[in-house]
Amino acid sequence: MTRQKRSHHRLKRAVAPYLYLSPSLLIIGLLMLLPMVTVIGYSFQNSAVLRRDPSFAGLKHYHAIFADPEFWASLWHTLYFTCMSVIFHMTIGMVFALMLNSDRINPTLRNILRVLYILPWLFTAVIIAVIWRLLLEPNGVVNSVLMQMGIIGSKVEWFSSTATALHAVTFANIWAGYPLFMVSLLAGLQGIPKDFYEAADIDGAKAYQKLIFITIPQLMPIIISISLLDFIWTMQVFPLIWITTGGGPIYSTEVLSTYTYKLAFSSYNLSQASASAVVILLISLGLTLFYIRYQKAR
Amino acid sequence: MMFRIQPAMLKIAAAAWLLGATGAMADTTLEFTQWWEPELPAGSLRAIMNDFEAANPGIKVTLVSGPYATTRDQISVGAATGTLSDVVGLDGAWVNNLNAQNALADMNPMMDASEFDKTQVADIIKVDGKAVMFPVASFVYPVFVNMDLAAQAGVTKLPSTRAEFLEAAKKMTHADTNQYGWVLPLSLQTPSGVQNDLMSWVWASGQSMMADGKPALEGKPVVDMLTFVKSLNDAGVISPGIATKTEQEKVEEFVNDRVGMMIDSLAHVNLIRKRNPKLNFDLIPVPVVENYNGKRGLPYASWGIGISAASKHQEEAWKLVQYLMSEKVNAKLVTLANAFPGNVNAKPDFVTSDKAFAKAFEIFKTGYLANEFTGLPVAEDLMTQFDVEAQKMLAGEQSPEEAAANAQKGWMAKF
Numbered sequence: 001m002t003r004q005k006r007s008h009h010r011l012k013r014a015v016a017p018y019l020y021l022s023p024s025l026l027i028i029g030l031l032m033l034l035p036m037v038t039v040i041g042y043s044f045q046n047s048a049v050l051r052r053d054p055s056f057a058g059l060k061h062y063h064a065i066f067a068d069p070e071f072w073a074s075l076w077h078t079l080y081f082t083c084m085s086v087i088f089h090m091t092i093g094m095v096f097a098l099m100l101n102s103d104r105i106n107p108t109l110r111n112i113l114r115v116l117y118i119l120p121w122l123f124t125a126v127i128i129a130v131i132w133r134l135l136l137e138p139n140g141v142v143n144s145v146l147m148q149m150g151i152i153g154s155k156v157e158w159f160s161s162t163a164t165a166l167h168a169v170t171f172a173n174i175w176a177g178y179p180l181f182m183v184s185l186l187a188g189l190q191g192i193p194k195d196f197y198e199a200a201d202i203d204g205a206k207a208y209q210k211l212i213f214i215t216i217p218q219l220m221p222i223i224i225s226i227s228l229l230d231f232i233w234t235m236q237v238f239p240l241i242w243i244t245t246g247g248g249p250i251y252s253t254e255v256l257s258t259y260t261y262k263l264a265f266s267s268y269n270l271s272q273a274s275a276s277a278v279v280i281l282l283i284s285l286g287l288t289l290f291y292i293r294y295q296k297a298r
Numbered sequence: 299m300m301f302r303i304q305p306a307m308l309k310i311a312a313a314a315w316l317l318g319a320t321g322a323m324a325d326t327t328l329e330f331t332q333w334w335e336p337e338l339p340a341g342s343l344r345a346i347m348n349d350f351e352a353a354n355p356g357i358k359v360t361l362v363s364g365p366y367a368t369t370r371d372q373i374s375v376g377a378a379t380g381t382l383s384d385v386v387g388l389d390g391a392w393v394n395n396l397n398a399q400n401a402l403a404d405m406n407p408m409m410d411a412s413e414f415d416k417t418q419v420a421d422i423i424k425v426d427g428k429a430v431m432f433p434v435a436s437f438v439y440p441v442f443v444n445m446d447l448a449a450q451a452g453v454t455k456l457p458s459t460r461a462e463f464l465e466a467a468k469k470m471t472h473a474d475t476n477q478y479g480w481v482l483p484l485s486l487q488t489p490s491g492v493q494n495d496l497m498s499w500v501w502a503s504g505q506s507m508m509a510d511g512k513p514a515l516e517g518k519p520v521v522d523m524l525t526f527v528k529s530l531n532d533a534g535v536i537s538p539g540i541a542t543k544t545e546q547e548k549v550e551e552f553v554n555d556r557v558g559m560m561i562d563s564l565a566h567v568n569l570i571r572k573r574n575p576k577l578n579f580d581l582i583p584v585p586v587v588e589n590y591n592g593k594r595g596l597p598y599a600s601w602g603i604g605i606s607a608a609s610k611h612q613e614e615a616w617k618l619v620q621y622l623m624s625e626k627v628n629a630k631l632v633t634l635a636n637a638f639p640g641n642v643n644a645k646p647d648f649v650t651s652d653k654a655f656a657k658a659f660e661i662f663k664t665g666y667l668a669n670e671f672t673g674l675p676v677a678e679d680l681m682t683q684f685d686v687e688a689q690k691m692l693a694g695e696q697s698p699e700e701a702a703a704n705a706q707k708g709w710m711a712k713f
Contacts, residue, residue: 161693
């Protein structure tokens with residue numbers, strides 16, 4: 001009886017944590033795992049969603065995607081868009097954070113700059129897309145200013161030319177995303193002990209040496225964490241590109257998200273769209289695992 | 299006596315209960331999914347449904363309304379899962395896919411059984427011989443001309459042929475002041491510009507982009523149209539930013555006196571007037587090829603209607619379709635929508651009270667409705683493919699013949 005009671009007690013202790021976790025697990029299961037597994041399932045079916053009796057397709061849709069040159073072009077565009085965005089988000093975020101953390105700038109001006117610099121963060125992707133469409137349209141403000149300054153001789157179709165469209169959407173995304181880095185790095189800068197800089201001053205270190213040997217190493221954990229997160233998020237950007245260019249002109253700004261969307265809602269090929277979505281999932285998953293391992297190592 | 303009555307009453311009660319339980323005495327409730335209600339004045343579609351219910355005791359209608367894109371997705375999923383509403387609002391671009399899923403009922407037997415007068419409807423959309431959709435309301439696409447810009451440019455006679463259109467567009471273009479003769483929206487986000495602003499030139503001249511139910515994009519009509527559009531582009535008369543321009547931006551440019559001419563939906567007349575009450579504009583049919591004197595095809599978008607193949611109340615659903623297609627009700631509905639009627643005898647009020655609509659109605663009556671994308675498989679995808687090839691041509695990467703040949707290759711794969 002005593003043994004029975006003890007084993008019952010042990011079982012209760014073992015089960016209790018899972019009972020506490022069960023509401024969260026249920027929500028995660030319903031809202032995340034179930035749709036994910038369903039989409040993975042669709043990617044192995046013919047005429048998924050559109051037929052009541054879809055047949056098994058094996059890896060057919062993955063073969064079709066990997067044989068499609070548009071897929072590889074969109075993968076390349078995604079990588080360019082993401083890498084450039086992350087690099088510039090980090091650089092601009094760092095410059096602005098250093099500026100806002102500097103004692104050499106008047107506190108009132110610093111407060112004004114703080115509000116101005118964070119503004120892009122307050123806008124939704126749709127608003128950002130509309131703003132940049134208006135600014136960069138052939139008869140827009142940017143062309144007008146550049147022509148008056150003599151930098152360009154004729155109107156540039158920023159979003160409508162294959163030569164400039166990808167750079168233009170990347171620029172708009174850089175503008176929209178740097179505040180995340182700026183705010184995170186500013187918090188990190190304010191956490192660096194002043195003693196380090198005082199010791200460096202005593203040793204006669206110059207400003208750039210303090211930046212390279214104190215500031216950046218101290219901020220490195222934040223830089224790596226935010227860069228990885230930014231990489232994952234930027235890879236999945238959809239509304240900004242969809243509203244500004246729709247993936248055009250001539251597929252020049254087609255990224256994985258717009259490619260998948262067109263497969264699903266323009267071609268109604270939901271099986272191939274699911275396969276494409278699974279590829280995006282796998283890339284994101286790889287980056288997420290890398291991020292988790294980095295966080296654990298810290 | 300009491301003992302005699304009681305069993306009889308019990309029998310009646312039992313029969314009534316049975317009838318009730320099997321639904322024989324209950325009202326039939328039709329579900330009607332569409333995107334029209336949010337686009338009509340508040341409560342107006344419900345009022346029409348109330349009139350239908352009063353005229354057809356025992357039938358109730360539940361409206362399932364949402365924006366266009368949501369309705370499209372809802373109908374796609376409903377067709378796949380067999381849960382499509384009894385009556386559905388349809389866009390012609392969807393019907394091929396829905397028919398492939400056997401989701402739409404053939405209305406031919408219903409028309410025959412009720413001796414429905416087929417001559418009263420403007421069009422019956424058929425796929426594989428099945429009558430699957432009626433256009434209830436049509437939004438035609440004439441050419442809007444900014445009359446002030448035309449007068450300033452010395453365009454006294456509005457263009458009737460493609461050559462006249464090119465000349466008028468050249469005269470109206472002053473690139474230095476951001477003023478252009480024509481506007482062409484070919485954004486890949488909404489590739490409907492292919493249908494409304496490109497293929498409309500083909501249909502206007504009574505030509506076709508199809509032959510024997512298959513694409514014929516390499517044929518003379520489409521190649522000539524592409525050559526004509528290229529000539530407009532080469533002449534610099536098209537407002538810049540073609541590859542990312544949307545229909546909404548097209549209208550904005552016209553409203554702001556930045557383009558002289560545009561092909562656009564008549565549904566935008568009130569919007570244009572609201573945005574710029576001083577804008578002096580007129581409507582003309584889409585110009586045709588030289589020496590063409592036949593009837594002009596008029597591009598259109600429509601609010602279509604069909605019946606679910608899975609509906610258990612097809613008889614009642616057909617009554618609702620008939621009701622909406624009847625002369626008086628159709629006139630009432632299209633008056634509310636500023637559209638042209640699906641019933642050829644219906645005459646909406648606005649055509650007598652409004653000069654622009656009266657003119658458009660004349661164009662409508664002298665031409666015929668033409669939209670060859672209606673009923674085609676994955677119509678939007680076909681437009682996207684054609685859009686990309688047209689963009690390449692306008693960017694100087696290929697000739698009109700190559701654009702047509704590449705589009706043909708892509709389309710054939712979808713057929």
